Amino acid sequence: MLYQAPRGTQDILPADRPYWRYVTGQMHAVAALFGYQQIDPPIFEETALFVRGVGEGTDIVDKEMYSFQDKGGAEITLRPEFTAGVMRAYIENGMHVWPQPVKLYSIGPIFRYERPQAGRFRQHHQFNVEALGELDPAVDLEVMTVAWTLLTRLGYRGLSFQLNSTGCPACRPAYRAKLVEYFRAYEAVLSDVDRRRLTINPLRLLEATWKRCTCPMPSTSGWCAAWTTTPRPCSRSGPRGSARRPRCAVVAATTGWSKN
Numbered sequence: 572m573l574y575q576a577p578r579g580t581q582d583i584l585p586a587d588r589p590y591w592r593y594v595t596g597q598m599h600a601v602a603a604l605f606g607y608q609q610i611d612p613p614i615f616e617e618t619a620l621f622v623r624g625v626g627e628g629t630d631i632v633d634k635e636m637y638s639f640q641d642k643g644g645a646e647i648t649l650r651p652e653f654t655a656g657v658m659r660a661y662i663e664n665g666m667h668v669w670p671q672p673v674k675l676y677s678i679g680p681i682f683r684y685e686r687p688q689a690g691r692f693r694q695h696h697q698f699n700v701e702a703l704g705e706l707d708p709a710v711d712l713e714v715m716t717v718a719w720t721l722l723t724r725l726g727y728r729g730l731s732f733q734l735n736s737t738g739c740p741a742c743r744p745a746y747r748a749k750l751v752e753y754f755r756a757y758e759a760v761l762s763d764v765d766r767r768r769l770t771i772n773p774l775r776l777l778e779a780t781w782k783r784c785t786c787p788m789p790s791t792s793g794w795c796a797a798w799t800t801t802p803r804p805c806s807r808s809g810p811r812g813s814a815r816r817p818r819c820a821v822v823a824a825t826t827g828w829s830k831n
Contacts, residue, residue, distance in 0.1 A: 579685070579693025594725065598678055598698045601721045605713065607676040607700055612656030614680070618646040624655030628772030633764065635683040649682040653699035661703050671704030737774055747773055749789045 576582060583591060602609070618638050625631050637649040650656055657675055660666070666673045677699045684693055700717050702710045715732060722730055738746050751773050758766060761776075768775045777788075 577693070579687040581692060581694075595678055597721060597724050598676075601717060601724065602676040602700065604720070605674070605717050607674040607717075610657060610660060610675045610677055611679065612650070612653065612660050612677065615647050615649050616656050616659065618648040620655050620659055621648050621651060624658060625652065626772055626775070628768040628775045630778070631683065635685055637682045637684060651681055651683050653677045653679075653681065653697060654701065657699070657701050658703070667704065669704075672702045672710060673704055674700070674702050676700045746789065750774065750776070753789055 599609070618636070621636060622632050627633075631651050636651050639647055641647050657677065661673060661675075677697075679696065680694050681697050682694050685691060687693060698721070700714055702714060719730065719732075737743060751769065754761070754769050754773065754776055758769065761769065765776055
């Protein structure tokens with residue numbers, strides 16, 4: 572055969588469309604249930620937006636973006652994720668003056684140059700939700716509940732969340748410094764990519780797959796001083812009787828599910 576679909580892509584055939592309509596229909600229904608409005612950012616943006624938004628030193632920016640120069644000389648990238656484009660739209664369209672939080676969702680293809688394997692494609696589809704303009708940790712819980720509700724509606728059972736925190740603006744610099752100190756002792760065994768991360772974005776070293784260091788890595792616990800002037804472990808609830816609002820609320824929830 573002369574032509575085939577590019578590696579890492581797939582045709583969505585007529586027989587598959589009813590399943591796609593059902594899944595995306597559930598996405599729209601769950602988003603509406605929680606008060607999210609649909610937004611469709613462009614499939615491509617300026618490359619610099621993703622470099623800034625996703626972060627230097629990440630695998631997405633360093634290895635996986637489909638980037639090119641258009642006929643006008645602009646550096647353009649096919650979107651590898653939704654958040655950067657949604658944030659650009661939020662700022663550009665003055666959504667910061669709307670009643671907050673602004674709750675938005677998107678459904679569509681994203682593009683990452685990864686090694687194709689079972690369940691992973693270079694063009695795949697995401698359901699993305701963003702609640703912008705509010706720092707309350709309850710928003711994190713709502714986003715997790717959106718994912719949970721969708722997956723249970725689709726028939727998934729036995730699910731669990733894995734929560735992760737990289738700290739807040741108050742505690743992250745101290746933790747970052749401790750992490751750099753830890754990895755300097757093992758710099759000789761780091762790859763070139765990880766040595767670059769150590770300089771520009773050391774938190775990304777937590778994603779590294781090397782296993783040569785035997786000492787325990789520094790934990791994010793114990794670095795947050797957002798509750799009082801005395802550092803305490805990062806907390807989701809705070810000391811009993813405290814009226815201080817928790818600020819260490821940078822939390823990611825992973826469900827391990829996407830529609831490819």
